[in-house]
Amino acid sequence: MTVDQIPSNASTYLLGHADAEVRRLLLQARLYDDYTEQALRLAGLRPGMRVLDVGCGPGDVSFVAARLVGPQGTVIGIDAADDIIELARARATEHGLSSVRFEQTTVGDLALAEPVDAVIGRLILMHLPDPVATLRQLAGLVRPGGFIAFSEFDMTGARGVPDLPLWRASRDTIIETFTALGLDPTFAATMPTLFRQAGLNTPQLALGAPIGGADRTELIAFVVETLGSLLPAREKLGLVTDDVFADSDELLRRLRDELFAAGGVATTPAMITAWSQV
Numbered sequence: 001m002t003v004d005q006i007p008s009n010a011s012t013y014l015l016g017h018a019d020a021e022v023r024r025l026l027l028q029a030r031l032y033d034d035y036t037e038q039a040l041r042l043a044g045l046r047p048g049m050r051v052l053d054v055g056c057g058p059g060d061v062s063f064v065a066a067r068l069v070g071p072q073g074t075v076i077g078i079d080a081a082d083d084i085i086e087l088a089r090a091r092a093t094e095h096g097l098s099s100v101r102f103e104q105t106t107v108g109d110l111a112l113a114e115p116v117d118a119v120i121g122r123l124i125l126m127h128l129p130d131p132v133a134t135l136r137q138l139a140g141l142v143r144p145g146g147f148i149a150f151s152e153f154d155m156t157g158a159r160g161v162p163d164l165p166l167w168r169a170s171r172d173t174i175i176e177t178f179t180a181l182g183l184d185p186t187f188a189a190t191m192p193t194l195f196r197q198a199g200l201n202t203p204q205l206a207l208g209a210p211i212g213g214a215d216r217t218e219l220i221a222f223v224v225e226t227l228g229s230l231l232p233a234r235e236k237l238g239l240v241t242d243d244v245f246a247d248s249d250e251l252l253r254r255l256r257d258e259l260f261a262a263g264g265v266a267t268t269p270a271m272i273t274a275w276s277q278v
Helices: 019-043 060-069 082-095 131-139 165-180 187-197 217-237 248-262
Strands: 050-054 074-079 100-104 116-122 142-154 159-161 204-208 265-267 270-277
Touching: 019 060, 019 116, 019 142, 019 204, 019 217, 019 270, 050 060, 050 131, 060 074, 060 082, 060 100, 060 116, 074 082, 082 100, 131 142, 131 187, 142 187, 159 165, 159 248, 165 217, 165 248, 187 270, 217 248
Parallel strands: 050 074, 050 116, 074 100, 116 142
Antiparallel strands: 142 270, 159 265, 204 270
16 A cells, blocks of 8 residues: 555645645544544533634544534634635535535634634644734633633654654654744643633643554554655755655555564654633
8 A cells, every 4th residue: 555545534834735735634634533522522512512613724623523513513614725725615515514614714814703612723723923822812702611622743752662763763854844844843732831821721631642553554654644745844944854755655665564573553643632611
């Protein structure tokens, strides 16, 4: 199996929205949607609620929320990119989710007719220039007693057991690139501080991380796809990239062989969800 054959349930952020990056986002959703759903249940998302999904991308978090709020609830997904909003709308139609709608807008330009019960988002805060100001603004859109919940990565949580050199090198290359782009690879761990600085209560936290062995091809492919999305940025930044990362199909094979030979398991970045009542 090659990277392009990995099945998927077919932003304005730094990786952009090229076809390969959309494929990576859909693969990411397959790996992390269950953890997102569990965290949103813990946060209190329930039938009948009105929800705003910030930085919705292709719509996967909105779809998770729609399942939880049911047909009596409403989910509004927003993203600044026209193309990704069109994809999200098409996917909502395909899934028959009439309770979800998507709008092309930024947080700064957003205008709601009425407050929402919850504001949610996944892997978006770290890409914003002022996440504290954004959290403060979004809190003003939530009715009293509602909540804000955001999920972010701790990239250092990706590792192999036993130690897997190529897996480790892949993780470190991703971390190096994000750091060079001015992004914090441990951003998830800063969310309690960011919530408090925004005037919110200290959030509750939940953590989820996909884990598997050589047979978990989607997990391996996610690492390969992420590296592939970062290669243009590395070139612009003048970062040296090991030749092993140039051929995605070969890298997939080598990572899988490494896991198989070690009889080991590996995890992708840990996703931490923080939520706080308003």
